[in-house]
Every structure is written in C-alpha cells, then in structure tokens.
Amino acid sequence: MQTKARKAALIFLGAALLPLLLAFSGFFIYDPLQVYHRPWGRQTSLHSNLRLQAAGVIRHYPFDSVIFGTSMTENTSADEASGLLGSHFVNISLTASDFVERSIVLDYLLRWRKIEQVVFSLDSVYMNRRRGYPLFPISTFDFLYDRNPFNDIRVYLNSHFARCLGRWSGEESCVGRNVGLDHPNAWFREPEHAERFGGMENWCKARDYYQIKDAYEALRKANGKIASGTVNTPSEAELREAQAQAIRYIDENVVLHVRSHPETRFHLLFPPYSRALFAIWYQSIPLDASVHMAVLRHLANLASQLPNMDVYGFEGDDFPDDLANYKDLAHYRESFDSLILKTIASRRNRLSAGNVEDYIRVASGKARAFDLPALQRRLEQCNGPH
Amino acid sequence: MLFTSAEFILVFLPLVFLVYFWLNHRRQTQAGKSWLVLASLFFYGWWNPAYVPLILLSMGINFGIGAALSAAAPAGRQRVPVLLAGIVFNLGLLAYFKYAGFLVANIDRLFGAAIPVPEIALPLAISFFSFTQIAYLVDCHRGEVKDRDPLNYALFVSFFPHLIAGPIVHHKAIISQFASARNLVRHYPNIVLGLFIFTLGLFKKVVVADSFALWATTGFDQAPALNFFEAWFTSLAYTFQIYFDFSGYTDMAIGASLLFNIRLPINFNSPYKALDIRDFWRRWHITLSQFLRDYLYVPLGGNRARPARIYTNLFVTFALGGLWHGASWMFVIWGASHGAAIVLHRLWRQWGRKSGRRMPALLAWFITFNFVNLTWVFFRAKGWDDAMKVMKGMAGLNGVILPQAARDGLGFLQGWGIHFGAWIERIGGDATTVPWLAAALILALAFRNSNELFFAPDSKRFIGPGWATAIAVIASVSILLSWASTYTEFIYFNF
16 A cells, blocks of 8 residues: 555656646746846846836846836936936836835845935825725735745736746737836837827817826816815814824835935935926815825935935926926926936935925915916816816 | 745645654654754744744743643642633733734723724734643643653644644644654655645635635625625625635645644534534534533533523633634624524424424525524624625615526516616626535535545545546646736736
C-alpha cells in the first residue's frame, strides 16, 4: 500500500502542479506588466493602468525621483522636472487616485529604492476621504505593493491576461503602449480633451461631454442654493469634525511618509483648479471650503516644521480665473504643468506658517468674488437650456 | 496566512512538511516538533506579528496553570480556585479583545453614557486558542493530562492546521498522535488522503462558497430592498456559503494535518441532512458543540436537573454559543433562536414518546432546514434592519416577481399580485443562480461527505492513479481560481 500510495501521491502532485507550472512559467516569461523583468523579446511598453504598471516601473527602471499625482499631473513632463529640479524623474501618476491608494504605492516605492524627490498633488479627495476608486478596487492591485513577492502572480490570474498569454499578444490592452516615463498617461494630446481648451466656445462645442455636463450641473446646484438662500451652514462641531478627519486622512497617508523619509524631498502641490471650482466651494459649500482652509493651514504649518517638505498653492495667481485654461472645472492645460515645475524650481508660491493666512485671505476673496451665475448663464447661452 | 493562499500551498506547507520529516528521519524528533511550533507561530504571525507575543503569553500562562493543576493533589481544595483563575484568564483575554467594544457601546446606549468605545483589533484565532486551552485546563483538573512537556503543549495549541479556525482539539488526542513512533515517518496513504481532503476543502471554499458569497453579499449588504425570490435566494446563498466555506476550511485543516499523520476530529457531518435541530448540532461544528456541552452545559447542571432548569441551561448554552461567534446582538439572537428550538424539540420529543407519534422524515427535514436557513439571516446580517430587510422579502412583503420568460405560462398569476420582470437583479443573480442553488442542495444532501469518503474502511480504494489524476485536476482549477484577481478594462479617460 505504501508503494501504491507513493505513486498516487506523485501522480497527484505532477498532475496538479504541471498546469500551474506551465501557467506560472508562461506568465513569468511573458510578464506584460514587467512585474518580474523588463520585456523579453518585445519592445518596451507601459500599460496605461499605472496602478498595475507602477510596480514593474519601480522594480526595473532607472530613476531617483517621481511625479506622483493624478490626472492633475499626468501631463507633467518628468524630463522637464529632471532638468529643472535636478534629479532623474519619472511620472507614475495614478489616474483619479486618492491618498490611500497612493500611500500603498508610495510606501512600497520608498521601501524599495532611495528616492530623492517626490512631486505629489494634493487633490481635493481629503474632502470625502476616499479610500479606493470603485473602478479599480484596492484589492485588485495592493498585493503588488506588499511585502509578499509570491502573490504578485495574482495580477495575471484573470481571463484578460490569460487571453493575452494565450495569444502572446502585443496589443495595447495587454502590454500597453510604446511610451516613455516622461508622462506615459499624458492626455493633453488627446483631441477629446485638447479641443475643450481655449475658451467658452470650445466648452459649448463639447456640451454633451460628461465633464461639461457635470460642470454645468455643479454650477446650477451652487447657484440654486445661493439664490434660494439654502446654502447649508454647518455647525461648529460639524466643521471641527470634518476638518479633523481630513487632517487625519492627510497625516496617515501623506505626512507619514514625509516624516518617515527625511532623506526624500516632498513637493506637495495643491492643484490649481479653476477659480469657478473654488468659488463653488467658498460660495455654496461652506463645509468643503472650511476643510480646504484647515488643510492649507495644517500643511503650511507642517512645511515650516519639516525640512524635507514644501507645500505649494496657486490660488493667489491669476491663471485660474481664465476658463480658457481649463477643459472642465478642474483640469488645466499642459503649459501650467510647466509653470508649476518652474515655480517649484524657483521655490515661489510656497506656503508656510508665516504666509498661509494671507494666502487664504486672497484665495477666499477671489473665490467669493467670482461671478458664478454669470458663468452658468454663459454656458446656457451657448448650449441652450440643459 | 490563509490555507487558500499561494504562499501557503506552494511554499509554507511543502517546506514545513519536508523539513519535519527530514528531521524525524534523522531521529531529531524534538527538533521536528520545535520546527512545527516555530512554523506554526510564523504561520500565525504572518497575519500580524504583533500578536505572536499574545499567543505565547496565553500559552505560557495556561501551561503554568495546567502544571499547577496537575501537580496538586487530586482531591486538593486549592485546585478549584486555580482552575477558575485559568478560566477567568482565558475568558478575560477573550472579553478584552473581542467584547470590550461591544460592552462599552451597550453601556453607552443603555445608560446614555459617553464612554469612548475602545477600538481593539481582534487577534486572529483568539476564540479558538482560548477555548482549546480552557478545555486543556479542565482536562488537567480532571487528571486526564499526563504529558507535562512544554514543547508538546506548545505544539498542541499552535499546530497550524487547527490554529486559526479549529476544529477545537483535546490535548491527549493530539499529543498521543505526535508521540506515536509510527507517525514520525512519511505515511503515503495518509499523504494521499490528506491531499485529497485538502483539495476537496479548497474546492468547496473557492469554487462553491465564494460563488454563493457574491449573491449573499449583494443581497445582505447592497440591495436596498428584496422581493420574495431575491430574499430567499439571498438567505439560501448564505446558507450554502457558510456551510461550504467553513466545512471547506475544516477539510483543508484536516487534510493538511493528515500529511503529518495527525488526524484532527471531524467537525462537519453533512449538517443539512439533519432531521431535527438536535441532529443538526450533532453534525454542525461538532467540536464546538461538544465543547459547549462538556464545558458549559454539563457544569451548569446538564440533564441532571429539573426540567425548567434543563431548558434554561440549554437556552443559556446556545445564547452564549451565539455570542462566542462575535460581539453582536445578532449572534445572540441567532444563538437564542437555536436554544429556543432545542428546548421546543426536547418538549416535542417528550410528547412524541408519550403519544407514540413521529413527524414524517421529509417534513422534519423541511422544517429543520428552513429553520436553520431563516436563523442564518440573523447570523449574517450586520444589524436588525438588514435582517428585517431580508425577512420582509422572504415573507413576500416587498412583492413577488417572476422572470419575464415565465409570463407566457404563468401570466394568470398577475391577478394574484405577482409581477413579471427583473426578478433577482438586485442580488446580482443571473441564469446560473438557480442551477447553483439546486446543485448545492444536491451536493449537501445526496452525497457522502469527505469524512465519510476518506475515513471509511474502504477509503483505500481512492489510492490509485485514476483518483489521483481526477482530484489533481480539481486541485489545479481550485488553486488558480483561489488566486485569481479581477481585471477591469482601464477606462483611461474616465476621470
């Protein structure tokens, strides 16, 4: 019986492990996301889902600094940053990411290699303290950035990459595009985005695009509340709670890394959204405005304490006033990415404990003075009633 | 580390197995046991290393108390306070980590107090290793523990196959197996059967249970309201999910343990075949039922009391058994429901004995299964409102909708308030939902379970190339499915 059982055990192990071995070997060699190695036998390419792709970039590409934001920094040129800020940058911004998602990747990045500089966008997710983008749940990529190398193979164990492997496909959906790490997911060249820059008439032409519809809807809601006097005024307790939660969210997911890595310089920048968006906060959502101001104060004060952290704000500048610079209420044209880098290089627009109150006074003054009803009317005139 | 994870199946289990038998082969049996203890602590610490000191502390103190109990004179009066101290220590640990938040929240609610609710992370497996060690202390008190070797004790508590989710084991049952010289060598029939049982457990968990989890989770946690069929399918999906999940995990524990020639106790015996609620509890989570019977119900007085006291003891035992599952009133309601059912069943049996009447088996099964199914709703729901949402749907209070395709044949039912259309949409149901439920019911009722198959006298018939190949295919598929991830097409411009 012992011999018969021994044979059965070997057959079991062989029959069970052979398919696994074949699948794993196949994925190891094919490795479309470069989790294990740079491409073998095909051109270097990068998958557009950087939540999945960043692990391979971090492991196998030469660089010492990162631009690590969202769609706000996807147009930012890493090459230009390298020239201006003096390190070897790559842009691994994660589309529509929140601070929790970026914290997972940042933690891994800073653990994996020595990083000199990080340019990090402080998108307004601190208002809702989002923990994961529903389209790409954290559980679909966080295992690439944990301390366990054995589970990385999971990224390929789905029907999509199985089909890619079966065809040894070089298609974009499998291995990505032949783009560099300058700004791999730059969107400013894409016609559907680029055509909306330049002024209201271009917004009008794209009136059925969801971002323009969303912009109109946000304006309509804000103006409706203002006109009817139904702007919600939160209590002091509500304000304090919301501010505390936002600050905790930033401390746990951003400042923690700054404190843990004094050898790395962090350039945290509040994205220069359009003045209209800031006006919506300040005029119709006092809670959001108050959280924004609390976060500005908190980070400005920290910037004065932490020698490796600078915080930049652009609400005092004039370019957010001109909608021609925006394709929607938030996304600015690529020339401002360049301007932001130059600002960082020259260390202008830095917020500190000493200037944050003046900054807030100017920023809130400009936002409160912005004529939101006029903008809604302009949209209605060119588009017709929605 | 989960049994279903790549690191467990591909690295941890083979490595621990090979090193253990290599050490035994070199007659380093103490080193072999030490290796198993270290590996088990590593297995435990993989989840959160911070709690390794906790389990070590718990093991150290319990071993010390056990030694004091064993050393004291059998009739010595000092033994009872020592035993009580040990039980209080284990329950205190459990109370602090598992129930402190629940207790404070209830005090706040009851008395309008504003005591901050402590946020204490629940250490993995604390319920299991606490109960295992309480049983050990009682066994010491009863003079049933002869072995005083600390290494054996550490192995008994921490042995990784049963550490996380049971079965709850007894010291003498485990240690005597490790002490047997026959068990120190690779025993291939055990290895084959262990691999087979592990594989079936993996299949139950990742293929069957996880499929039902999608519908159960959507129905319980996401759907705002449920119609009649959605509610029934939600509850049935959970009924099968929990069975295949827990019994699958137990199978994996039993299978992994058998690789080391250690046979863990049977924990599930086709519970959904039960014809009454007492029968159900003799088949469901058997080692917990036995623990509650031996260490709670019997000390409370067991069957040797007046009827009213017996009924109270039964009810209390089950209510506390419910609470053991988690710090929530929903678990208490679930346990109390089963306690009440056990009491009713006992009364029914007495009446049956006197009157000589018995319920038809099919009706008895139907009532038992549906009672279990209904009470799982309380077990699964996050709160009362969620439970009522499902219950209302099951009662038809949110309407009855049949699939559009049935309109031709059953259109006359519209006059009875039955509608046709999207009938199980809100739980993510599709054309596979009904076949899955039917298949699970058949699987649970019509087939022999893994214990009956592989621990039967004729189990050697499975040891051959045919079965090895067939079960290897199941293993491959299950492993790939258990590690599968989802891929969402990148909607690049959707920001």
